[in-house]
Amino acid sequence: MNLRRVTLIALPYLWLLGFFLVPFLIVLKIALSDTAVAIPPYTPTLDLSGGWAAIRDFFGQLDFENFTWLTEDELYWKSYLSSVRIAAISTFITLLVGYPIAYAMAQSPDEWRPTLMMLVILPFWTSFLIRVYAWIGILSNEGFLNQFLLWTGLIDTPLTIMNTTTAVYVGIVYTYLPFMILPIYAALEKLDGSLIEAAEDLGCSRLSAFWLVTLPLSRPGVIAGCFLVFIPALGEFVIPSLLGGSQTLMIGKVLWEEFFSNRDWPVASAVAVVLLLLLIIPIVLFQKNQQRQQEAEQ
Amino acid sequence: MNRRLTWFNATSLTLGFAFLYLPMLILIIFSFNESKLVTVWAGFSPKWYGELLRNEQFLDAAWVTLKVAALSSTLATVLGTMAAYVLVRAGRFPGRTLFSGMIYAPLVMPEVITGLSLLLLFIAIGLDRGVFTIVLAHTTFAMCYVSVVVSSRLMTFDRSLEEAALDLGCTPFEAFRLVTLPIITPAVISGWLLAFTLSLDDLVIASFASGPSSTTLPIKIFSAVRLGVSPEINALSTIMIGIVAVGVITASLVSKRAIQRQRREEVEGVRA
Known part of the structure; x- marks a missing residue:
């Protein structure tokens, strides 16, 4: 091992250890600590000058009290459940909206495709915050949607959409739509057109050819897209806090408020640990799916 | 895949891209609104951009x-x-x-x-x-x-x-x-x-x-x-959307040219 190789490995390694792993261990530690009226507002703090006895004492004081608290207070498990539900429902809606777009893109003339791709990617580069903000003016009581619906005469009184879960669904579908479209498009683009022709020659109607051939072959793209929407939606903060109002419970928002408003660091840390445990299942499933894909391609 | 732009595909492309771009378009249009009321059009005015430039914060x-x-x-x-x-x-x-x-x-x-x-x-x-x-x-x-x-x-x-x-x-x-x-x-x-x-x-x-x-x-x-919602934020958003759009489009044109050049060089390399 020469010095250059060691530096090359050590620099990014130490950076990630210091700014990713260690901070996470601190979260874990504070989640096991008790709240205190002090600076910093938790106890115990590790004091290495006390020697071995102090270290043993430090570990003795850690407990799972905050986690017990999370199971006892309704707010927390309600917001975990509600996050899972909101993320799942909006993933499903995103799939329903995104699939036809990806399908139409894959069937469009060759020379259109780079432009269509760019049009899907462009919003992804635009500020997330601004894209969510744009919907406030549309969904509010005197917003554009209500103005339009009142003008067409479909409704007599404005609909209340802003500050409801519906607004959160709209926000998630809108901001994460490119993540759904791109993997489905990638799967559909590779599809061999002669398979569908064969199905139609053999007597399938166009609809049943889609159902029996296209849809099953695009499944990897659909699965990847669903994970790419579901995983970030689960811990979402900006969308529920701007569009969801006070009645929408999502765990990212609860963590934020626990930390910034209640200044309860140990509980905020415990919420973070549980959120991460919740995310591990879909992440592992996603990894497995991607690996299978790669193996299938090789 | 057989390429046919059926009415179904045309509709889903139109609706899909309308959904993706209409909210941002409304934002951009209303950043030029004269009125402080963000949902009522009261004539064209670039005044919110001026306000924005005077806003130290x-x-x-x-x-x-x-x-x-x-x-x-x-x-x-x-x-x-x-x-x-x-x-x-x-x-x-x-x-x-x-x-x-x-x-x-x-x-x-x-x-x-x-x-x-x-x-x-x-x-x-x-x-x-x-x-x-x-x-x-x-x-x-x-x-x-x-x-x-x-x-x-x-x-x-x-x-x-x-x-x-x-x-x-x-x-x-x-x-x-x-x-x-x-x-x-x-x-x-x-x-x-x-x-x-x-x-x-x-x-x-x-x-x-x-x-x-x-x-x-x-x-x-x-x-x-x-x-x-405030018209100043609309103006700010418009500037940011504009910068990103110009940046992404330029970048994709440049990378397209780079890829073409690389391909050409590879082809020439094979011939030589």
Whole structure:
């Protein structure tokens, strides 16, 4: 091992250890600590000058009290459940909206495709915050949607959409739509057109050819897209806090408020640990799916 | 696939792109609205852009944001490229699994957790929060994105080119500088751009990592937006959307030309 190789490995390694792993261990530690009226507002703090006895004492004081608290207070498990539900429902809606777009893109003339791709990617580069903000003016009581619906005469009184879960669904579908479209498009683009022709020659109607051939072959793209929407939606903060109002419970928002408003660091840390445990299942499933894909391609 | 633009496909493309672009279009149109009322059109006026330029707070925040983005994206590009090189080329070394885990984990980690954990670290080591801590935070998550972009390029290119350079007497560093780097440069640039926009755009992590003296533009926008829609924010959004649109379109044209040139060179190389 020469010095250059060691530096090359050590620099990014130490950076990630210091700014990713260690901070996470601190979260874990504070989640096991008790709240205190002090600076910093938790106890115990590790004091290495006390020697071995102090270290043993430090570990003795850690407990799972905050986690017990999370199971006892309704707010927390309600917001975990509600996050899972909101993320799942909006993933499903995103799939329903995104699939036809990806399908139409894959069937469009060759020379259109780079432009269509760019049009899907462009919003992804635009500020997330601004894209969510744009919907406030549309969904509010005197917003554009209500103005339009009142003008067409479909409704007599404005609909209340802003500050409801519906607004959160709209926000998630809108901001994460490119993540759904791109993997489905990638799967559909590779599809061999002669398979569908064969199905139609053999007597399938166009609809049943889609159902029996296209849809099953695009499944990897659909699965990847669903994970790419579901995983970030689960811990979402900006969308529920701007569009969801006070009645929408999502765990990212609860963590934020626990930390910034209640200044309860140990509980905020415990919420973070549980959120991460919740995310591990879909992440592992996603990894497995991607690996299978790669193996299938090789 | 058989290419036919049926009415069904045409409808879903039209509706889909209308859904993606109409909200932003409305925002842009109403940034030129005379009235303070954001949902009632009262004539064309660029006055909110003037207001914006006189708003010291927004200008300060914009300056902080640009500084943070420039610093953190550059640092992230250096570290991320190193990390990608280590992942793809360094072979086995102790702790490799942990290393690749730490590269991929931040990509799926909810921002609230990343932000919280970094804030707790800064407090634990007694670091005053400000521009510096935001740069550290952004560098950490952006370097992972950079390394994913760069490593996918490193994986696909022909390794025998590097080996040839080594055989012809290059030191490993020279081989990297003269052969590897020019080939991966487009990926490094797009990694830098990605890191830059991620930093410009980030609200959650910056909120945790910033101190009272350092406010970035997204933090400013977020606190203004909580009070409702304002024409000034519309004007600001329009400027940001404009910059991104111009940037992305230019970048894609440039990279398209670069790819075409590379292909041509490869073809000529084969002939020669």
